[in-house]
Amino acid sequence: NAGVTQTPKFRVLKTGQSMTLLCAQDMNHEYMYWYRQDPGMGLRLIHYSVGEGTTAKGEVPDGYNVSRLKKQNFLLGLESAAPSQTSVYFCASSYRWAMNTEAFFGQGTRLTVV
Amino acid sequence: AQKITQTQPGMFVQEKEAVTLDCTYDTSDPSYGLFWYKQPSSGEMIFLIYQGSYDQQNATEGRYSLNFQKARKSANLVISASQLGDSAMYFCAMREGRGGSNYKLTFGKGTLLTVNP
Numbered sequence: 001n002a003g004v005t006q007t008p009k010f011r012v013l014k015t016g017q018s019m020t021l022l023c024a025q026d027m028n029h030e031y032m033y034w035y036r037q038d039p040g041m042g043l044r045l046i047h048y049s050v051g052e053g054t055t056a057k058g059e060v061p062d063g064y065n066v067s068r069l070k071k072q073n074f075l076l077g078l079e080s081a082a083p084s085q086t087s088v089y090f091c092a093s094s095y096r097w098a099m100n101t102e103a104f105f106g107q108g109t110r111l112t113v114v
Numbered sequence: 115a116q117k118i119t120q121t122q123p124g125m126f127v128q129e130k131e132a133v134t135l136d137c138t139y140d141t142s143d144p145s146y147g148l149f150w151y152k153q154p155s156s157g158e159m160i161f162l163i164y165q166g167s168y169d170q171q172n173a174t175e176g177r178y179s180l181n182f183q184k185a186r187k188s189a190n191l192v193i194s195a196s197q198l199g200d201s202a203m204y205f206c207a208m209r210e211g212r213g214g215s216n217y218k219l220t221f222g223k224g225t226l227l228t229v230n231p
Contacts, residue, residue: 031217042224043221044221045218050217088157090159099166102149103149103161103219105158107158108157
């Protein structure tokens with residue numbers, strides 16, 4: 001019963017380096033989301049996807065790119081990491097056609113950019 | 115304008131007492147859903163309770179209930195008989211209907227609840 005799995009769990013990057021965070025879900029969910037969590041800011045939506053091959057910008061998309069080539073995977077990329085991107089990143093997924101179903105979250109990725 | 119407002123950055127409650135965590139929301143969509151999540155210090159996000167905009171009754175799930183006041187656009191979480199394990203960050207969230215294509219799930223900034231023995 002994996003649910004939503006994020007890799008890696010922890011990462012330290014140097015400024016200017018690039019990396020990709022992987023989110024995988026095994027619940028056949030249409031919607032997938034990437035959030036970042038910063039102290040006092042709650043969870044802010046970076047990008048989301050309503051289905052395979054689709055992506056859309058959320059509240060704070062600058063500096064990030066995403067891809068959803070397969071329904072079960074949603075990748076978040078940082079092309080040139082900046083210290084302001086130090087955060088905890090959460091991936092979530094949910095069914096499309098049921099308003100009352102909750103989003104399921106991964107365990108989070110703690111990213112530090114030095 | 116913020117979609118979800120949680121005005122209490124921190125709350126304290128004595129064990130076994132009830133506590134209310136406030137949440138107000140802003141939407142012009144007649145169809146929406148409201149969620150509460152718990153985030154303990156270990157970091158995972160745990161779904162607690164859901165309230166739909168068309169639901170006639172307030173949602174309840176065990177010790178959790180949602181005080182839904184549609185006209186005031188508020189969806190407060192009530193935790194009865196608090197336990198030490200309830201100490202956590204609590205987030206209110208909203209999904210708007212958009213004519214059947216609901217997608218974005220927007221969160222508030224959270225309330226840190228501390229339960230004292």
